[in-house]
Amino acid sequence: MPDPRSILHVDLDAFYVAVERLRDPSLVGKPVVVGADPRGGRGRGVVAAASYEARAFGIHSAMPIGEAYRRCPGGVYVAGHRDLYARAARAVRRVFVEFTPAVEPVSIDEAYLDLTGTERLHGPPAQTAERIRSAILEQTRLPVSMGLGTTKTIAKIASDLAKPEGLLHVLPGREAVFLAPLPLRCLPGVGPATRERLVKYNLKTVGDLARLDQAVLTGALGEHGSHFLARATGGGGTRVASREHPKSVSRECTFDIDTTDLEFCEAMLFYLSERVCHDLRAQRLTARTVTLKLRHHDFTTLARSITLSSPTDSDRTVAKAARELFRVACGPRPNIRLLGVGVSNLVMAAPQLELFASPRARAWDRLMDPIDRLRKRYGTGVVRSGPTLTLRDRDPAE
């Protein structure tokens, strides 16, 4: 048996709310809901995040904003500042990589860190975890919850139980004992439907599940049964993938109101292409295939792709391809609900320079690096390209 691994799951507590409270300290202690404008209970969007105070009213993320408003009309509703969140998340990630190169971000506010083998450098993993917490607190003033265990599942369950601002360390060999009394819903992947099926078998805790014969569990849950059994007995993945190689990069935008304005659509395609290419460049990738996604007002959705002669990370090249696809695909009287631009067929960026590149294209190339850096620091809106200026009044939501 190889030595057990030390995997840390770090979860930023009520991340969006915490960032909003740093921006506006008057929000501290109040029920705060980040999300769409509730418009007195008639808003269209959903809750992006809710503070612990708001959660006490039964509000949770992804709940329709109108419903949240009905539950807590006295709450503070905040529109959200994506650029701020992204910046905070980056600062947190910078702390992570000071401690281990193996960091697998799960979402903007969650990551797995593999601390195995860092003992000689940083000391025992539990101590390292606390040092990570202090470093995050010091550099971002954001609170985190952490779980430390031998698998990703254990670490994740532990950090959920450690909320808010705790650290729960499950010692190697104690996984089954730790899991046994926990209710089934603590096990990642066990949603309401699975739980309902298991309750029929009179299974209530993870321990109940662990004691079952695999054949019985497979009978109850189908082929996923063995998967759950492994997790319930303390097994599960340990591989912390520091950087998954993406297969594609895409951005899309659903409009508040369906649009027939083709000029607006093309401006939006340019904007989406810019975002996609910015992501590509940030990951040092280039793409050969450009895909346009188009959804009409009646929800008929189509995707059209074109493969370029050479891989690109140029906004203008991707936007041009997307625009050409759009002009063919949009049909005679379009009424469009959603537009998306995606790229795939990704290769590592070492772009082959073009012999016949126009001086103009070369000039654009040289310009992109400073623009990317400005946008990284101050947000996308700090530099706007001509074709997207018409979008200013209808600020695109992603």
Place this chain on the structure above:
Amino acid sequence: MQFTIGQAEFLDTLSAVSNIVPTRTPLPIIGNLMLVADNDALQVSATDLDLSVTMNVAASVDKAGTVTLPAKKLTDMIRALPASPVRVKGKNEHITIECESSHFKVHGLPADDFPSFPELNFDAGLTVTAGTVEKLAAHTRFAASTEDTRPILNGVLWELENEKMQMVATNGHRLARYILPASNGSSGTSQSVIVAPKALAQVGRIFAPDDELKVAMDERQIGFKGDRGVVFSRLIEGPYPNYEQVIPVDNDKLARADKERLMAALRRMAVMASDQTHRVRLSIDEDTMRFHVSTPDVGEASDEIPCTYEGDPIDIGFNANYLLEVLRYVDTDEVEITFKAPERAAILRPTGDDQDTYLCLVMPLRLQE
């Protein structure tokens, strides 16, 4: 018709012609070769509609006639026969082929359905040896593009001027140009055409280097005619990119290295290079050319060779395959490479007297930190 021909000569002719026959075609007649027997000669023709070829071979003709037969079947059949005289006879589409004890019956298609070949005025054409065309083409056609996105780059630009002729090919990332003094009888006016590489390859296949060819062209076709046969090809239309404009004139760093050592080092680096970019880093200073490859998930490699170098040290990235391809056609033991900057085209040339005949450009790959 009825004729007799040696198996080896027949097979050589069929092989040289039938390679242009497409493997799949909506028009069955295109899959056939046309055989015309007359005046103690056999003419074998094939076409893929863009490229048409006729090759002449001596045969003992007892009865003149014309027939078309399936190219692959016929070639396979003759290849399988012993090295003895082959007798072909028949009427209309029913043909018998005999050789020693072997006996075949094959069905052809009506010769009238075979596409007619272009008509060009060869009397007005220029004269050139097949070897000249082949030399120009061999040094350049490898650089043409094989992608469908810019058809113009799939061709080789052939420029004919009073004193010289040159061929140029590029895929937009690398470029090759070969210049030769024009042979006698050049037509006097300067012309330029864009020829498909496979047409040039076919000229090399049909004719011997010393064969004198008449080359004729109009807006849409080019033809090469010699005693052994004729090759017609549809020209690629459109303006060729202004390649002269992209040939650097201010490359101020000059390296000279042994070609074989350079190629050997590049081949070693290519093993570890990314399958997609084939990127290798060259670092050159005073008297050493260093190579380095680092590919995530694959590994690293480095090597170095001696060189002479004038200029500030440079770090530059290239597709190893582009360099290797170009070097293969540099005919001297030593190669000269000039640079300006890591994002500007490098020029590769032979050294010595041939310096001005051959020039290759290779655009770098961007190096990232």
